[in-house]
Amino acid sequence: MVRSSDVRKTPTPGEWSQSLAPSGIGDRLHAFAAEIFPICRSITGNGVRETLSHIERIIPLERTEVATGTPVLDWAVPKEWTIRDAWIKNAAGERVVDFRACSLHVLNYSTPIRTRMSLQELKKNIFTLPEEPDLIPYRTSYYQERWGFCMTHNALQTLPEGEYEVCVDADLAPGSLSYAEHVHVGERDEEVLLQAHICHPSLANDNCSGIALLAHLAAAMHGLGTKYTYRFLFAPGTIGAITWLSRNYETSRRIKHGIVMSCVGDAGGPTYKRTWRGNSMIDRVMAHVLTHETLTANIVDFFPYGYDERQYNSPGFRLDVGLFQRSQFATFPEYHTSADNLDFIKPAHLEASMRMAAQAIEVLECDARYASTAPQGEPQLGRRGLYSAIGGDKDGYAKNMAMLWVMNMADGRHSLLDIAERAKLPFATVAGMAEALKESGLLVPA
Numbered sequence: 001m002v003r004s005s006d007v008r009k010t011p012t013p014g015e016w017s018q019s020l021a022p023s024g025i026g027d028r029l030h031a032f033a034a035e036i037f038p039i040c041r042s043i044t045g046n047g048v049r050e051t052l053s054h055i056e057r058i059i060p061l062e063r064t065e066v067a068t069g070t071p072v073l074d075w076a077v078p079k080e081w082t083i084r085d086a087w088i089k090n091a092a093g094e095r096v097v098d099f100r101a102c103s104l105h106v107l108n109y110s111t112p113i114r115t116r117m118s119l120q121e122l123k124k125n126i127f128t129l130p131e132e133p134d135l136i137p138y139r140t141s142y143y144q145e146r147w148g149f150c151m152t153h154n155a156l157q158t159l160p161e162g163e164y165e166v167c168v169d170a171d172l173a174p175g176s177l178s179y180a181e182h183v184h185v186g187e188r189d190e191e192v193l194l195q196a197h198i199c200h201p202s203l204a205n206d207n208c209s210g211i212a213l214l215a216h217l218a219a220a221m222h223g224l225g226t227k228y229t230y231r232f233l234f235a236p237g238t239i240g241a242i243t244w245l246s247r248n249y250e251t252s253r254r255i256k257h258g259i260v261m262s263c264v265g266d267a268g269g270p271t272y273k274r275t276w277r278g279n280s281m282i283d284r285v286m287a288h289v290l291t292h293e294t295l296t297a298n299i300v301d302f303f304p305y306g307y308d309e310r311q312y313n314s315p316g317f318r319l320d321v322g323l324f325q326r327s328q329f330a331t332f333p334e335y336h337t338s339a340d341n342l343d344f345i346k347p348a349h350l351e352a353s354m355r356m357a358a359q360a361i362e363v364l365e366c367d368a369r370y371a372s373t374a375p376q377g378e379p380q381l382g383r384r385g386l387y388s389a390i391g392g393d394k395d396g397y398a399k400n401m402a403m404l405w406v407m408n409m410a411d412g413r414h415s416l417l418d419i420a421e422r423a424k425l426p427f428a429t430v431a432g433m434a435e436a437l438k439e440s441g442l443l444v445p446a
């Protein structure tokens with residue numbers, strides 16, 4: 001297992017965000033998304049491996065290959081798809097549809113074919129979006145073997161009657177499914193699972209953005225001391241998570257909190273989809289972070305459709321794993337089309353998403369219970385220099401209120417997150433004041 005355990009320092013409350021999501025990181029995330037955008041990924045095949053190689057330039061990975069046909073939970077690992085080229089040529093021999101121009105043009109996981117046919121016949125294997133005639137749809141056919149192409153409806157309309165030559169130069173054959181992990185070792189065996197799916201071809205928000213965020217978050221964690229162990233999992237959607245779970249039951253028992261990340265680069269949301277349990281720690285953490293960071297947080301209840309949170313939350317696992325996105329999947333017109341491109345995701349949104357992920361980690365890392373050493377009546381804070389320490393501070397009022405709330409609720413039973421929720425103050429403000437109060441001797445760990 002690849003483990004980065006050469007731990008150096010633990011950020012104090014308020015420092016995590018800057019440590020894990022420094023300002024300017026959005027440009028790097030966007031550049032990385034642009035790097036992996038052209039690769040034609042699928043649930044299996046070299047597109048996935050190539051993507052993992054790009055991630056490996058940022059963080060070490062442990063890769064796993066699982067052979068086609070291997071039983072995984074109620075499924076089996078599918079065949080490996082190798083795509084080399086795909087095109088439709090007109091009578092003059094010109095490519096009127098060209099995979100080299102956009103990986104969405106081939107039906108993802110298409111069987112190979114090379115033949116000639118009339119336009120009429122060809123149309124049976126072409127997918128378009130008549131209601132969005134300038135966009136190429138993203139379509140897959142994983143579990144029913146067939147061939148096909150995707151193109152804009154307008155381009156299809158311009159094709160004259162006649163004979164066409166079609167070619168999908170691909171193999172669909174026994175091989176393996178690839179996934180990869182990076183583990184940041186903390187003080188505890190208890191784990192936080194962070195996962196991104198790596199099976200979509202040239203789609204920027206869904207999910208080059210999630211891959212970029214997770215890889216850079218793992219890199220930023222290098223050298224930080226954490227309580228939890230963090231497992232970063234890069235796996236194809238559905239079948240990848242199922243394959244990982246089928247081989248990691250013991251590990252899964254150590255997962256205490258988790259977040260699936262996808263579509264984290266657009267302007268919408270942010271959206272958090274709760275775990276099946278609905279009131280787990282990660283649900284509270286994400287709701288707190290998103291509502292304090294933005295005025296537009298969309299917190300939705302669990303439903304058994306979406307990304308891999310549905311595998312983790314299935315009855316045989318019931319892991320507390322939620323889903324973090326900007327716009328919720330399938331609710332934006334660019335979703336699963338060629339409009340989900342590199343212009344659709346912006347460095348500023350990627351950076352804000354990474355900051356929210358960093359803040360969630362901060363809450364998980366810094367949440368604690370304290371007991372007041374002067375619980376009877378209000379302690380005299382001025383005598384201890386606690387008020388003057390924050391004089392002239394623009395956040396002075398919030399810090400004063402945080403201090404009063406912490407002293408009021410430091411009964412050994414309430415955690416800093418409990419206090420932040422009750423006080424309606426950002427966690428970092430509350431946790432930062434708790435640090436100061438601890439140093440003054442007014443608080444002791446409960």
Ligand code: ZN
Nearest residue numbers: 200206329336
């Ligand atoms: Zn998708």
